Amino acid sequence: MVRPCWKPSVEGDGSRRGGDPNGRFDGLLWYKDLGSHVNGEFSMAVIQANGLLEDQCQLESGPLSSLKSGPYGTFIGVYDGHGGPETSRFINDNLFLNLKKFASEHQEISANVIKKAFLATEEEFLSCVRQQWLEKPQLASVGSCCLVGVICDGLLYIANVGDSRVVLGRAEKVVRGVTALQLSTEHNASIESVRDELQSLHPDDSQIVVLKHKVWRVKGIIQVSRSIGDAYLKKSEFNKEPLLAKFRLSEPFSKPILSPEPSIFIHKLNPKDQFLIFASDGLWEHLSNQEAVDIVHSYPRNGIAKRLVKAALKLAAKKREMRYSDLKKIDRGVRRHFHDDITVVVVFLDPSSVNRSSSRSSTISIRGSRGVSSLAKS
């Protein structure tokens, strides 16, 4: 009873300040100011708003398969969980391994390999839910968005499920500056084409998308139309007891309501392509694509992801008619009333290193924090 009361004081503890290679903590903020990957440099930052951090992220650089012959490159993942942290953590632990497995089988990186990795991760998670169905049925109501970028052989693959977003900053001589180019396709019911897609997939269901709290939601429950997890909206076997009624869909369904299929986009990298900003929707609800690109373009690389997070928090504070310095006093959990969990990964594309093979020997693997409470427990 008493111990949880003392937890907050652990937050600033020096022992939890993991050394620079694995990032640092500052209260609810985790950040890695600058690191280098095969194709350039990167910066990462995560701010926690939920009681348990639901966002996860990772950057892997070096071999993308278990073969020595390659392929080599950089893998970036941003996973925005909902209903709990379990699915996003599961993806963080398994998706890259699955990608490596299929890349080894096919001896290449391709849209097909990435898609297979997504679907395999989904299947593994659903079997995990099935295994723990009796002791932990609420696992069936947990899900996650999943945004992945793979840079390999001068190509950039973007695969997305849900509403995270990646924006490319491209130097244009005409405009004098850097223009924003959104590369990801989002699956949020607030987008008309997504609602149309849902309606065409479920022609018999007039209630497939519902406006609630002035926000479009699939079945009046969830904003995204595609996700990993959310077993109770994929298979009827999970939409029943012992899952609590408040997490269940009242009517039975025959076809899965949500899909785990990623939208994949392939982009040939150009010397004008300067950087990529991967972020969960928590950032984009406060900053526009161009605003974010302008910030990255006009400030030093070191700590740029943290700067983007701060810019978003300042706007969040302004919207709630308070000061940024006061927002920092608000505990996790309650913070969710002010902003969502926010994950930002900025990846710089240095043309000199895109086709370089000398740096292949180095392997970089960095994961975002697991959040304040889970670290305090361990």
Place this chain on the structure above:
Amino acid sequence: MGKIRGFLLKHRVNTLFRCVFRRHRSPVGYHRLNQHPFCRVKPISRLINWTHNLRTKAKAICRSGSSKNLIPGRVKCDGYMQIGRDPVEEKPEPVAVPKGHMAVYVGQKDGDFQRVLVPVIYFNHPLFGQLLREAEEEFGYNHPGAITIPCRISEFEHVQTRIKQGRTTRKLLTWKRQN
């Protein structure tokens, strides 16, 4: 002759120079203390009085300007505003919320919402958390603008006084998070 004349000229120049010099600079110190204390002090004290008046008048203008919203540059005068006064009567400027506080709107459906300034630390209190949960059920997390709490103002004030009492008696311990 020429030599003596020259000497005299030098003297004259010297005395003239000294006269000018005395009149303008060095005698000031002596005169102030001894011979003419008033004629020198007076302008200085007058200057001091003048600046003092200017300052008080400027203050008065600022104050009346901020309350009546007459002066366009009133934002600069925020420093002289009284704490109790609501500084954002017509234009909601978030900057004007006092440090450590934030604005929330309290009221019931279809009624008038009252703007209340709440200390930010109250938000971490479990009693306040209950109000926030109600707000979330009613409006969702993505409600644009300031937080709106759907309850009666009397109910809200009751919660505020309970938090205030709790703070003074049981202090921080009990309401640091339970989960």
